[in-house]
Structures are given as structure tokens and as C-alpha cells.
Amino acid sequence: MTTADLLERVVTLAPAATRVPTEHVRGEAVVVVARDAVLDVLRTVRDHPDTAFEQLSDLTVVDYLGRTPRFEVIYQLYSIGRNHRLRVKVAVGEDDAVVPSVSALWKSALWAEREAWDMFGIRFAGHPDLRRILMYPEFVGHPLRKDYPLLRRQPLVPERDPIAHPWFPRNGASR
Amino acid sequence: MPTAPGSVTPQRFVDDDPTDEVMEIQMGPSHPASHGTIKFNLRLNGETIVDVDVEIGYLHRGFEKMCEQGTWNHVFPYADRLNYASPLLNNVGFALAVEKLAGVTAPERCQYIRVIAGEISRVTDHLTCLGMAANEVGAISAGFYMLEAREFLYDLVEAMTGARLTVTYCRLGGVMRDLPADMGERTRTALHHVRRIVADCDRLLSRNRIFVDRMAGIGMLSQQDAVSFGLTGPLLRATGVPYDVRKAEPYLVYDCIDFAVPTGTRGDNYDRFMVRMAEIEQSMRIIEQALEAIPDGPIMVTDPRFVLPPKQEVYGSIEGLMNHFKLVIEGQRIPPGEVYVATEGGNGELGFYLVSDGSGRPYRVRVRPPSFYGMAALGDMLKGRMVADIIATFGQINMIGGECDH
Numbered sequence: 001m002t003t004a005d006l007l008e009r010v011v012t013l014a015p016a017a018t019r020v021p022t023e024h025v026r027g028e029a030v031v032v033v034a035r036d037a038v039l040d041v042l043r044t045v046r047d048h049p050d051t052a053f054e055q056l057s058d059l060t061v062v063d064y065l066g067r068t069p070r071f072e073v074i075y076q077l078y079s080i081g082r083n084h085r086l087r088v089k090v091a092v093g094e095d096d097a098v099v100p101s102v103s104a105l106w107k108s109a110l111w112a113e114r115e116a117w118d119m120f121g122i123r124f125a126g127h128p129d130l131r132r133i134l135m136y137p138e139f140v141g142h143p144l145r146k147d148y149p150l151l152r153r154q155p156l157v158p159e160r161d162p163i164a165h166p167w168f169p170r171n172g173a174s175r
Numbered sequence: 176m177p178t179a180p181g182s183v184t185p186q187r188f189v190d191d192d193p194t195d196e197v198m199e200i201q202m203g204p205s206h207p208a209s210h211g212t213i214k215f216n217l218r219l220n221g222e223t224i225v226d227v228d229v230e231i232g233y234l235h236r237g238f239e240k241m242c243e244q245g246t247w248n249h250v251f252p253y254a255d256r257l258n259y260a261s262p263l264l265n266n267v268g269f270a271l272a273v274e275k276l277a278g279v280t281a282p283e284r285c286q287y288i289r290v291i292a293g294e295i296s297r298v299t300d301h302l303t304c305l306g307m308a309a310n311e312v313g314a315i316s317a318g319f320y321m322l323e324a325r326e327f328l329y330d331l332v333e334a335m336t337g338a339r340l341t342v343t344y345c346r347l348g349g350v351m352r353d354l355p356a357d358m359g360e361r362t363r364t365a366l367h368h369v370r371r372i373v374a375d376c377d378r379l380l381s382r383n384r385i386f387v388d389r390m391a392g393i394g395m396l397s398q399q400d401a402v403s404f405g406l407t408g409p410l411l412r413a414t415g416v417p418y419d420v421r422k423a424e425p426y427l428v429y430d431c432i433d434f435a436v437p438t439g440t441r442g443d444n445y446d447r448f449m450v451r452m453a454e455i456e457q458s459m460r461i462i463e464q465a466l467e468a469i470p471d472g473p474i475m476v477t478d479p480r481f482v483l484p485p486k487q488e489v490y491g492s493i494e495g496l497m498n499h500f501k502l503v504i505e506g507q508r509i510p511p512g513e514v515y516v517a518t519e520g521g522n523g524e525l526g527f528y529l530v531s532d533g534s535g536r537p538y539r540v541r542v543r544p545p546s547f548y549g550m551a552a553l554g555d556m557l558k559g560r561m562v563a564d565i566i567a568t569f570g571q572i573n574m575i576g577g578e579c580d581h
Contacts, residue, residue: 023512024511024512024513025512025513025514026275026276026278026512026513026514028514028515054402054403055402055403055405056405057405057407057517057524057526057543058405058515058526058528058541058543060528060541062530062538062539062541063539074528074541076515076526076528076543078517080402080416080418080423083423083424085515085517087515106403106405107400107403107404107405107551107552108403108404108405108548108551110551111547111548111550111551112405112548115547119239132232133231133232134231134232134235134580134581135232135235136232143237143240144239144240148240150240150244
């Protein structure tokens with residue numbers, strides 16, 4: 001399937017998706033979806049046999065400081081069986097930086113969404129365990145935001161008491 | 176007081192049985208048996224792992240933030256330090272992504288050079304992974320044999336790039352320098368030694384009872400889970416999915432080269448080991464074919480928008496001097512846009528997602544590190560297994576801190 005065919009198929013299957021001009025993305029297959037529709041669109045393209053995106057290769061965020069809405073959440077999808085790629089973009093505003101979690105659709109989102117939260121401060125509604133992953137829990141701010149200064153110093157962190165703050169919840173199922 | 180034989184009640188020194196309790200243990204972040212700084216927060220029932228929380232980020236250096244500070248060419252040295260077991264593969268991956276964004280295609284000779292460089296790096300990556308993994312389960316000699324084999328390849332890399340590890344070999348539109356004149360001869364000698372040593376290690380390990388017992392059936396992950404976790408490369412191929420970016424979306428000159436994609440069947444540590452062993456041989460075949468077929472010609476495009484002019488022009492003409500100055504100070508102005516380019520790295524799909532806003536600096540550089548997703552799946556591989564399986568499984572994921580933590 002060529003890129004144009006794939007885009008045609010995706011837009012037919014999920015009418016909430018809009019194509020992006022191909023010269024900007026150098027001929028790659030990219031669609032933009034509104035935040036409320038993203039879960040449905042992603043589930044549709046994952047489950048339909050014509051698109052069959054079994055893998056979420058990557059999930060990341062771009063901070064377009066000064067633009068509204070400010071953030072773009074990027075989903076890189078890949079279909080191993082059909083050998084094609086699709087990029088889905090969702091615009092998210094600064095005041096209400098929440099998107100639905102796709103960790104129920106692809107397990108790779110479990111860590112990728114944690115990283116996106118850590119680095120950009122985007123929350124993922126429905127994620128089972130949205131902790132920081134690369135930074136430590138006491139870190140202030142989200143370092144990959146464009147308004148995070150390169151040389152900002154962080155406050156000193158007191159030693160953590162492992163009894164008062166265990167790594168796992170004491171009772172019940174963890175994570 | 177006399178008692179009849181057989182009526183003695185066994186004395187218990189401790190009333191409650193401590194082995195019923197779930198014990199919490201932190202393993203790491205600098206554990207002598209784990210190569211790489213990583214922490215496992217374990218919940219153990221005896222020696223069985225009830226739950227494990229893998230903590231990464233101890234080597235986070237803000238790769239993506241640093242990339243936004245310099246010009247596009249400034250990213251190449253940082254890219255070396257992502258996966259420092261195979262720096263050339265990162266270099267090539269990033270170069271391909273920027274070139275797609277800029278609309279430049281490297282000359283054919285350069286593409287062959289990149290294939291050769293990348294495959295040498297893939298062999299060193301696999302040798303590092305397998306040697307260390309063997310070392311950690313007790314096969315110390317095999318580990319050092321593989322490091323010896325790696326030395327022959329590092330000598331080749333040094334002859335090509337002038338450095339063993341911090342190569343910075345690729346540029347936008349080409350590579351920094353041509354192959355040495357005696358590259359064919361050097362490569363033949365090096366590959367001869369590597370083949371000899373890999374065959375030795377194969378005899379030492381592949382049918383060794385102790386080694387097989389530590390690897391076979393351990394760290395298993397179903398094909399469905401492996402795909403869902405975003406695993407790629409040897410980890411995914413060990414479950415039987417023949418996905419290799421070099422075959423699925425051939426880049427450079429991989430479509431002109433004959434090589435096989437080894438796969439496993441069960442997705443356990445032993446299959447991962449064997450897939451990597453087989454890939455070493457395939458990579459060496461690619462190097463030999465590429466050296467046979469490499470054409471003469473330029474190794475760099477001559478587009479003044481992206482490539483520094485020859486030194487003679489810089490010092491001999493005002494236009495050349497200005498061109499050089501603008502490229503160094505302002506960087507290459509790449510038209511606004513965004514691309515995602517995937518290449519086959521040592522541990523799987525190494526992807527770069529780049530956004531340009533038309534200035535001379537990257538607006539956003541995102542790397543998709545293969546071992547990050549491998550580590551995400553590690554918890555599921557280990558649940559219900561024994562403590563001793565942690566290191567064996569971790570070794571086969573081949574987590575490289577620089578890449579996993581960016």
C-alpha cells in the first residue's frame with residue numbers, strides 16, 4: 001500500500017483523522033486527530049485488518065512554545081505484518097495537558113507515557129502508574145519544555161526514609 | 176527424664192516462618208554483576224520474584240535537550256554516545272534522518288562506506304553483549320575471547336575514523352573521510368580472526384550444559400507481548416518475528432546485498448543468544464559483499480547549503496570564506512518539516528524523529544532507543560522466576576545506559 005492509499009484508508013476508517021500536507025512531513029503518512037477522538041482512532045487503526053498497527057514504535061511530545069495549543073503528542077505506529085508506518089498527532093493545550101492513555105492498547109505506552117509525563121508534564125488519563133522515569137521523584141519542573149532553562153539548579157533533596165516511603169505499596173497489588 | 180524412642184517432638188527455634196514473608200530488596204544501582212547503572216526494586220518470596228520494578232535514568236544526560244542547543248552537525252558527537260557499543264550505527268541513523276529532512280542523498284560510495292561502518296559496529300555490539308552475558312553467568316573465558324575479537328574490529332574502526340569509540344564519522348551529506356587504501360586487506364585479516372574466535376565461543380557455550388541451563392526457557396516472552404511492548408531487533412526475532420528494518424524498509428544499499436535474518440522460536444534467553452551469534456556471521460557477510468561492490472567516487476555531496484567548502488576555497492575566495500562562516504556560525508538551514516526515520520541498530524529499531532523550524536538549529540530531536548523498550552518488558556520477563564535469572568535476562572536485553580536513559 002502506498003502512503004496515499006494508506007492515508008485514504010485511515011481517513012475512511014476513522015473520519016475524525018485529518019491528513020497533514022505531505023511536503024511538510026517529506027512524504028510520510030501523518031494524520032492529526034482531536035484529543036477526544038484519539039483513543040477511538042488508534043483502536044480502529046490497530047484492530048482493522050487493512051491497517052493492523054500492532055506496534056506503537058514510539059510516543060513523544062513536541063513543545064511549540066508560543067503556539068496555542070502548545071503541545072503536540074506524537075504516536076509513531078508501525079504494522080509489522082503490512083509493513084507501513086503512520087504518525088498520529090494530537091494537539092494539547094498548556095492549561096489542560098491531559099490525553100487519554102493508550103497503555104491498554106499497546107504495552108510500550110506504559111514506559112513511553114511515563115517518559116512523556118516526566119519530560120513534558122503531559123498527564124495520561126487512565127495510566128496505571130504515572131511516575132517519573134528518568135528523573136527522580138523530587139525533581140521540580142519538566143526539563144524538555146522549551147521554557148525550562150538549560151542551567152537551572154535543582155534544590156537539594158533530603159535522604160528518603162525507605163520505611164516511610166517504600167518503593168512498592170505495602171499492601172495490595174503493586175503497580 | 177527418659178522418653179520412649181520416637182516420641183520426640185522436633186524443637187522449633189523460631190515460631191514464625193520467615194520464608195512466608197515477602198521481602199523487599201533493592202538490587203543496584205551499582206551492582207557488580209550488572210553492566211550498566213540500573214536498579215531493581217524486588218519483592219521476593221524466598222528466591223522467587225513476586226514483583227520487580229525496574230528503575231532507569233541513572234545515566235540521563237539530557238541528550239534531547241543538548242541537541243536543541245547546537246547546530247545539526249553538533250548532534251553527531253552526541254549520537255556516538257547513545258549506544259557506545261555501536262557508535263557508528265547511531266551516527267548513520269542520525270545522518271539518514273537529517274538527510275531525509277534536508278532532501279539530500281549521499282553519494283553511492285558513501286552509502287557503501289556507511290553500510291560497512293554500520294555492520295562493523297553491529298558485530299562489536301553483539302560481541303559486547305554476548306561476551307558480557309557469558310561472563311555474568313560464569314563463562315569468564317568466553318567473555319574475554321569475545322572482547323579480544325572486538326579489539327580486531329576496533330582496530331578497523333580506528334583505521335577508518337581515527338577513533339575507537341568517539342568516532343563522529345558521518346556528516347550531513349557524507350562521511351568525514353574515505354576508507355584507508357588497504358581496507359580490504361585489513362578487513363580480511365580482522366574478519367578471519369573474528370570468525371575463528373566466534374567459532375571457539377560457539378563450541379564453548381552453545382552446547383555447554385551449564386550455560387544452556389542458565390539460558391534456555393528463562394526470560395521468556397510471548398510473541399504477542401513482545402510486539403505489544405515495542406520490542407524490535409534480536410529480542411523480537413528470537414520470538415520468531417522476522418522483522419528487520421534493513422529488509423522491511425531497505426535503506427542505504429541493503430537491497431543490493433544478500434543476507435539472512437536469523438530468527439528463534441521460543442523467545443527465551445537462549446534464542447536471543449543464538450540469534451545474535453547468527454547475526455554476527457550475517458554482518459560479516461555484508462561487510463565482505465560491500466567491500467567487493469564498493470564503487471569509486473565522491474564520499475560527500477557538494478551542496479554549499481549543507482556542506483563546508485574545500486579549504487582552498489575558504490582561504491582563497493571571499494565567497495568560500497563567507498559560506499564557511501555562515502555554515503559554522505548559523506548552521507545548515509533545513510526547510511521546516513518533520514521526519515521519522517528508522518534504522519536497524521544493534522538492539523533493534525533505532526528511530527530518530529526530527530522537527531526543523533527552518534533555523535540552523537534542531538527544534539526537536541527525539542531518539543527512539545531500542546533498549547528503553549526492552550527494559551520496559553524486563554519486569555514481565557522476570558515475574559515468577561528466580562533471583563539468579565535477573566542477571567542472565569538483563570544481559571540478553573543488552574541495555575546500554577547511554578541509549579536507554581538518553
